[in-house]
Amino acid sequence: xxxxxxxVLLILVTINASAQYQTRAGETGPGYYLNxxxxxxxxxxxxxxxxxxxxxxxxxxxxxxxxxxxxSKDLINWEPVTNALYKYVGSVxxxxxxxxxxxxxxxxxxxxxxxxxxxxxxxxKWSDPVxxxxxxxDPGHVVxxxxxxxxxxxxxxxxxxxxxxxxxxxxxxxxxxxxxIPRAWSIECFxxxxxxxxxxxxxxxxxxxxxxxxxxxxxxxxxxxxxRSLAGPWENSPYNPIIRTTNNNEQWCSKGHGTIFEDAKGKxxxxxxxxxxxxxxxxxxxxxxxxxWTKDGWYKIAAGTxxxxxxxxxxxxxxxxxxxLNDNFEGNKxxxxxxxxxxxDTTRFQLVDNSIVIKAKGNAVxxxxxxxxxxxxxxxxxxxxxxxxGKATGGLVLFYNNNAWxxxxxxxxxxxxxxxxxxxxxxxxxxxxHVYLRLKNFNNTVDMYxxxxxxxxxxxxxxxxxxxxxxxVLSGFLSLRIGLCATGDGKVTFKHFKYSSIK
Numbered sequence: 127x128x129x130x131x132x133x134v135l136l137i138l139v140t141i142n143a144s145a146q147y148q149t150r151a152g153e154t155g156p157g158y159y160l161n162x163x164x165x166x167x168x169x170x171x172x173x174x175x176x177x178x179x180x181x182x183x184x185x186x187x188x189x190x191x192x193x194x195x196x197x198s199k200d201l202i203n204w205e206p207v208t209n210a211l212y213k214y215v216g217s218v219x220x221x222x223x224x225x226x227x228x229x230x231x232x233x234x235x236x237x238x239x240x241x242x243x244x245x246x247x248x249x250x251k252w253s254d255p256v257x258x259x260x261x262x263x264d265p266g267h268v269v270x271x272x273x274x275x276x277x278x279x280x281x282x283x284x285x286x287x288x289x290x291x292x293x294x295x296x297x298x299x300x301x302x303x304x305x306x307i308p309r310a311w312s313i314e315c316f317x318x319x320x321x322x323x324x325x326x327x328x329x330x331x332x333x334x335x336x337x338x339x340x341x342x343x344x345x346x347x348x349x350x351x352x353x354r355s356l357a358g359p360w361e362n363s364p365y366n367p368i369i370r371t372t373n374n375n376e377q378w379c380s381k382g383h384g385t386i387f388e389d390a391k392g393k394x395x396x397x398x399x400x401x402x403x404x405x406x407x408x409x410x411x412x413x414x415x416x417x418x419w420t421k422d423g424w425y426k427i428a429a430g431t432x433x434x435x436x437x438x439x440x441x442x443x444x445x446x447x448x449x450x451l452n453d454n455f456e457g458n459k460x461x462x463x464x465x466x467x468x469x470x471d472t473t474r475f476q477l478v479d480n481s482i483v484i485k486a487k488g489n490a491v492x493x494x495x496x497x498x499x500x501x502x503x504x505x506x507x508x509x510x511x512x513x514x515x516g517k518a519t520g521g522l523v524l525f526y527n528n529n530a531w532x533x534x535x536x537x538x539x540x541x542x543x544x545x546x547x548x549x550x551x552x553x554x555x556x557x558x559x560h561v562y563l564r565l566k567n568f569n570n571t572v573d574m575y576x577x578x579x580x581x582x583x584x585x586x587x588x589x590x591x592x593x594x595x596x597x598x599v600l601s602g603f604l605s606l607r608i609g610l611c612a613t614g615d616g617k618v619t620f621k622h623f624k625y626s627s628i629k
Contacts, residue, residue, distance in 0.1 A: 314338020
């Protein structure tokens with residue numbers, strides 16, 4: 127009996143000890159963190175250590191301004207710095223953020239070519255994109271022992287760059303052919319992508335992704351190879367795949383697109399992305415995991431660590447104030463985390479009197495280029511105050527792409543609902559050009575509310591289920607984002623955007 131009581135007590139202690147870690151990004155237990163470090167749609171992470179500072183940028187796809195740069199001192203808590211891309215060039219995929227001779231560069235693919243933007247300061251001003259006039263995707267920058275610069279691409283080949291990094295200086299050369307994936311494994315495709323290179327000792331280490339970005343949870347994986355020369359030959363790591371989801375029960379699915387780096391204290395890490403089981407509509411989230419070097423010069427995931435359990439924090443640097451989506455639209459500049467879909471038209475919106483005024487566009491949410499932000503929690507409440515002018519319709523929606531969206535809307539008199547593109551008036555003649563709208567998303571079940579005073583809320587009849595609004599259903603590699611939309615003819619003024627998590 128005593129042994130049974132002791133066993134029960136040990137179980138209770140274990141549960142209590144682990145409970146403090148059941149948190150999301152940025153919320154940490156004493157001395158530990160829990161993945162993800164970027165909760166929400168932050169795919170294809172590229173990280174730069176600049177002294178004691180860390181900067182990260184992600185794929186920005188059709189969201190503009192693009193290439194949002196984040197800053198951290200401790201690798202766990204991040205705050206937005208600035209956007210590096212304002213000119214529309216199409217869907218922006220996996221970028222690479224680098225520093226070379228005191229200048230900053232971001233290389234990225236879009237519209238079947240590759241571009242670069244550059245700046246003398248990480249804070250900008252960043253240049254307009256320069257077309258490098260070469261195809262392929264996922265450029266990875268590397269400097270050789272002679273100080274010469276190169277870009278590797280997803281097909282394993284590379285090109286030399288001019289010294290200023292703004293043009294090519296030679297022809298494409300093949301180099302690495304990848305790791306052979308066993309045919310018995312369930313993958314989406316071979317699909318080598320995301321080459322990232324570091325030099326350590328006598329070797330260049332190349333880290334790539336294989337297996338397909340989405341599809342089966344077991345597909346995407348991190349592969350490593352090394353060579354004494356950028357031209358090869360490359361030797362695949364005996365520890366491949368370095369990271370891979372092996373079954374459908376794991377929390378993190380389709381893990382891949384890794385970058386290894388050394389922190390300011392000499393410890394090595396990998397940053398990568400993954401989908402979360404049950405929440406694919408959040409997009410690919412950014413995870414951080416320690417790695418270790420073996421005696422024979424290979425790296426692998428650090429012993430005793432896992433992506434779904436507490437990990438010791440990198441350092442004790444003071445964290446920044448918690449980033450929040452709440453916005454009263456103060457000042458005359460839009461905060462950098464807000465994105466318009468498929469455009470950035472500064473003539474269409476204005477920040478004035480602690481509000482944002484958006485000119486209506488299109489005849490539906492899908493062609494209205496809504497203003498979007500990324501929710502970071504499984505369950506949350508979002509709300510905003512709306513003033514409607516003319517024949518405009520304003521809305522608070524969940525938006526995947528211009529063919530898939532849902533939410534609550536209002537014209538000057540009526541409350542409307544959009545249920546997966548089926549839109550109709552659900553409450554008629556209940557407002558007069560002024561309304562408060564609310565979305566409550568609880569584990570993918572969405573209830574919707576409106577208020578005439580911001581204090582007393584009325585739930586409408588209709589609710590949503592949104593778990594299927596993700597890439598494996600809709601394609602596009604996007605995520606379900608919170609949107610402020612203005613359609614029709616007129617203007618919609620948005621005030622007091624509020625976002626809060628539901629525990």
